[in-house]
Amino acid sequence: MSHHHVLIIGSGPAGLTSAIYTARANLSPLVIEGEPSSTSDQPGGQLMLTTEVENFPGFPEGIMGPELMMRMREQATRFGAEFLTEKVTRVDFSARPFRVWVREQEYTADSVIVSTGAQSLMLGLDGEKRLLGHGLSTCATCDGFFFRGHQIAVVGGGDSAVEEASFLTKFAEKVYLVVRRHELRASKIMQERAQSNPKIEILWNTVVDELVGTDALEGIVLRDTVSDQTRSLPVTGLFIAIGHRPNTDLFTGILDMEESGYLVTRPGSSYTNVEGVFACGDVQDHTYRQAITAAGSGCMAAIDCERWLESQHS
Amino acid sequence: MANGIVTLTTGTFDETINGSTTAVVVDFWAEWCGPCKMIAPILAEIATEQPGITIAKLNVDDNPEIAMRHNVMSIPTLIVFKDGQVAKRLVGAKGKGQLLQELSEFLPTSH
Numbered sequence: 001m002s003h004h005h006v007l008i009i010g011s012g013p014a015g016l017t018s019a020i021y022t023a024r025a026n027l028s029p030l031v032i033e034g035e036p037s038s039t040s041d042q043p044g045g046q047l048m049l050t051t052e053v054e055n056f057p058g059f060p061e062g063i064m065g066p067e068l069m070m071r072m073r074e075q076a077t078r079f080g081a082e083f084l085t086e087k088v089t090r091v092d093f094s095a096r097p098f099r100v101w102v103r104e105q106e107y108t109a110d111s112v113i114v115s116t117g118a119q120s121l122m123l124g125l126d127g128e129k130r131l132l133g134h135g136l137s138t139c140a141t142c143d144g145f146f147f148r149g150h151q152i153a154v155v156g157g158g159d160s161a162v163e164e165a166s167f168l169t170k171f172a173e174k175v176y177l178v179v180r181r182h183e184l185r186a187s188k189i190m191q192e193r194a195q196s197n198p199k200i201e202i203l204w205n206t207v208v209d210e211l212v213g214t215d216a217l218e219g220i221v222l223r224d225t226v227s228d229q230t231r232s233l234p235v236t237g238l239f240i241a242i243g244h245r246p247n248t249d250l251f252t253g254i255l256d257m258e259e260s261g262y263l264v265t266r267p268g269s270s271y272t273n274v275e276g277v278f279a280c281g282d283v284q285d286h287t288y289r290q291a292i293t294a295a296g297s298g299c300m301a302a303i304d305c306e307r308w309l310e311s312q313h314s
Numbered sequence: 315m316a317n318g319i320v321t322l323t324t325g326t327f328d329e330t331i332n333g334s335t336t337a338v339v340v341d342f343w344a345e346w347c348g349p350c351k352m353i354a355p356i357l358a359e360i361a362t363e364q365p366g367i368t369i370a371k372l373n374v375d376d377n378p379e380i381a382m383r384h385n386v387m388s389i390p391t392l393i394v395f396k397d398g399q400v401a402k403r404l405v406g407a408k409g410k411g412q413l414l415q416e417l418s419e420f421l422p423t424s425h
Contacts, residue, residue: 035409036352133388133405
């Protein structure tokens, strides 16, 4: 069993920024960074599955998502943050020191910063599990390559859906963007890019009702949400970008959360309902969800945590 | 068999898969795939710790015909070959514990 002043769960921009700040405050944080996966809850967070990040200040030419995360991690390491490439399996915040487990291994801490982020939502359709990796994908940057010359679809209307659709036109012959509403939620610049791209066709007021194919995706059944009419579209690839759900299963019944699962923090701060436990990044933010806002809230959590620890000793 | 990861190409793939006395785990990967980079160090560790199994990697960018022949449509994909036949297929990045568990049936028992 090992004891730490600060234990940080998660290692996206929020977790790593809080690691940089608490490490520089000589609090020697332990970051339990998560385990590799392809569903956006891996070490480094959602940016590990993206390509070019164009809106993170300080990188006028843009920077690759994984590269940005690697640099943040190096910066935290430089000031003495420790990393553990494991996934937390259980927590007990009912008494101090707080207790955190990775399977049988127990860690204790005076304070905890929760930055577990969010992961891709799935469609919840039959055959989804079976077809994942066989035409169905949650990672355009990983799998786009395999659809050279194919007709494919992206489902979703936000920034990540539009970004994926644009990226996929590098490989695919045609990309249908399946949008549930009559408008895109994506930022103006992304919308313009999608609408001016001749390979992208936007299907408005449309949802995916069914996946067709046994061993590999052969097509999808679409439904028009206005007329309720269905039709099939023969695509060999379907990329899902319909949003995220917070990774908060670990904290059910322990930390206050909204019905949607997002952690509740005291307005203007990173304080959760448990004194000494702080939350930052997408796990508590369903409004902004940007790398820079996550990093900013990670900084807030580090400062809140540092001040709280000081107040405990005075 | 020497510890470490064997790099396969279109030219050496069949020979390695068919000629191996142990199960061969082939990691289909590419430079531009974030999750592939995450599991690379884990596979290197497994290669060192488990001499009873061969860990190999194949770059799908440089060797697309092998990836196509095995219907790889997502990376990382790990395919386990035993006696030249596909014995198991794992799609997506996984942690070390989970990988070892998935591969346990191919590891020679030490007792």
